[in-house]
Amino acid sequence: MARSMLIITRQSPWSGPSAREALDIVLAGGAFELPLGLLFLDDGVFQLVPAQQATRLQQKDLTANLQALPMFGIDALYTAKRSLSERGLDEATLSLPVELLDDAGLRALINRYDHVITL
Incomplete structure (x- = not known):
């Protein structure tokens, strides 16, 4: 039986390769x-903001x-209510449906997942 895995992405899409690596995994x-x-x-919620302009920052x-x-x-996509509110983001404006x-x-x-990876 396959073991379950939770990937936690904490980096903004413009802060380096961690956000992309989490999605690749x-x-x-x-x-x-x-x-x-x-x-x-945390800043990983910025990945959910639509209309990113990554090329301006030479990012993918x-x-x-x-x-x-x-x-x-x-x-199974999730985000922390606190991460959104601390960054002035609203669930209604996110590019994907997530569970808050x-x-x-x-x-x-x-605690529900067998393995947890944080990037």
Whole structure:
């Protein structure tokens, strides 16, 4: 039986390769039908903001990777309510549907998975 894995992405899309690497891991796992979840935490919530202008910062645009998640069977997408509110973001404006979690919900989510990787 496949072990479940939660990927926690904490970096903004413009802060370096970590955001892209987290998405690459999730997409690869999805291709092998592993039970995966993806948690956007802290500055990682900026990955969910539409109309990114990554090329201005000489970064790869992650929009296509994010939109491909459902095609790879990755439907378990989460974010922290606190991460959104601290950054002035609203769930209604995000590019993907995510489940919003409070602190207790985050702890429960992390405990549900066999493995947790933070990038």
